[in-house]
Amino acid sequence: MPVNLTINGKAVQARAGQSVLEAARASGVHIPTLCHHADLSPVGACRLCVVEVEKMRGLVAACTLPVSEGMVVQTHTPKVIDERKFILEMLLTDHPNDCMTCQADGGCELQDAVYEYQVKWSEHKGKRHSYPIDGDPNPFIFTNFNKCILCTRCVRACAEIQGRNVWGVANRGFNDKIVAGADVTMLEAGCESCGACAAYCPTGALLDKPSRGKGREYQMKKVTTTCTYCGVGCQFDLNVRNGQVIKVTSNRNAAVNGMALCVKGRYGHEFIHHKDRLTKPLIKKDGTFVEATWDEALNLIAEKLGGCKGDQFAFLASAKATNEENYIFQKFTRTVMRTNSVDHCARL
Ligand code: SF4
Numbered sequence: 070m071p072v073n074l075t076i077n078g079k080a081v082q083a084r085a086g087q088s089v090l091e092a093a094r095a096s097g098v099h100i101p102t103l104c105h106h107a108d109l110s111p112v113g114a115c116r117l118c119v120v121e122v123e124k125m126r127g128l129v130a131a132c133t134l135p136v137s138e139g140m141v142v143q144t145h146t147p148k149v150i151d152e153r154k155f156i157l158e159m160l161l162t163d164h165p166n167d168c169m170t171c172q173a174d175g176g177c178e179l180q181d182a183v184y185e186y187q188v189k190w191s192e193h194k195g196k197r198h199s200y201p202i203d204g205d206p207n208p209f210i211f212t213n214f215n216k217c218i219l220c221t222r223c224v225r226a227c228a229e230i231q232g233r234n235v236w237g238v239a240n241r242g243f244n245d246k247i248v249a250g251a252d253v254t255m256l257e258a259g260c261e262s263c264g265a266c267a268a269y270c271p272t273g274a275l276l277d278k279p280s281r282g283k284g285r286e287y288q289m290k291k292v293t294t295t296c297t298y299c300g301v302g303c304q305f306d307l308n309v310r311n312g313q314v315i316k317v318t319s320n321r322n323a324a325v326n327g328m329a330l331c332v333k334g335r336y337g338h339e340f341i342h343h344k345d346r347l348t349k350p351l352i353k354k355d356g357t358f359v360e361a362t363w364d365e366a367l368n369l370i371a372e373k374l375g376g377c378k379g380d381q382f383a384f385l386a387s388a389k390a391t392n393e394e395n396y397i398f399q400k401f402t403r404t405v406m407r408t409n410s411v412d413h414c415a416r417l
């Protein structure tokens with residue numbers, strides 16, 4: 070049964086169980102968020118998504134409020150806007166003014182919200198946190214909890230997507246902080262280096278370590294591709310700058326894996342430009358591999374395959390190749406090599 074409500078004076082139909090935030094976004098109304106992510110359970114922690122609802126006292130977080138029949142919602146009243154500005158001002162009182170050199174610049178959701186609401190960095194003289202920068206010795210995730218806004222997206226991503234429960238929130242009040250396990254290193258707490266926490270972090274508090282300093286968000290072109298490591302077929306975006314792959318980022322539209330990737334897919338891309346990689350074909354002559362042109366190599370292959378008849382040839386497909394590549398190989402085997410001797414390692 071659809072639920073009828075009014076958002077900013079416009080009649081909206083939502084699905085039962087949807088939140089006001091989801092209903093508003095589906096109807097084209099932008100409500101800012103920081104702790105919310107559509108892949109993660111809603112927690113209403115940052116309260117940036119507050120709205121006014123008729124017959125409800127005070128401002129209500131839209132991400133955790135389910136729609137109900139006849140609800141009347143206002144998303145951008147002066148009271149709501151003042152509250153959002155106040156929340157952002159409070160966050161900035163304990164946040165380094167570091168956008169100029171921050172790796173997250175251009176892809177930071179806090180920066181976007183501060184820009185949208187035109188909040189100025191205050192000359193805050195009070196207490197600030199001073200956590201060690203890159204204080205965790207793991208090789209892949211850079212940590213700077215001075216930029217943490219305690220949204221808990223890392224906590225939920227690790228628990229709900231990766232199932233590792235590495236991150237948690239320790240202490241109370243101003244001393245609240247994100248810790249791995251019982252405040253140990255990430256690897257000691259059981260981290261698998263999948264990078265999901267960094268991918269979901271809305272600020273520069275958790276970042277991919279290997280790509281730091283190698284390019285800004287807007288300097289990199291994203292090229293969607295399929296991972297070559299295994300047969301799962303995860304998709305992701307190669308971030309390319311000046312013809313070099315700088316990093317891999319999740320692509321939320323990936324049908325197989327969504328934002329999830331394993332350590333190899335996300336961080337194991339240095340082989341692409343490795344100096345040991347073959348860039349020219351080699352042909353064995355008198356027991357030694359010698360560089361050849363592509364024409365020489367392809368002619369030699371055609372000549373050798375031409376000498377095979379029917380079942381003298383068999384094709385073993387690879388789970389590391391894409392479906393399309395394997396399709397072409399089996400077609401070649403059946404129609405050109407005229408044999409049905411085709412098999413695939415994933416069948417074993
Ligand atoms: S995390 Fe975001 S707001 Fe903070 S310094 Fe970096 S870019 Fe600026």
Ligand code: SF4
Nearest residue numbers: 227260261263264266
């Ligand atoms: S890298 Fe993956 S396993 Fe490790 S803490 Fe982050 S989300 Fe959890």
Ligand code: SF4
Nearest residue numbers: 217218220221223270
């Ligand atoms: S480290 Fe990032 S994702 Fe985790 S709570 Fe802090 S800001 Fe949020």
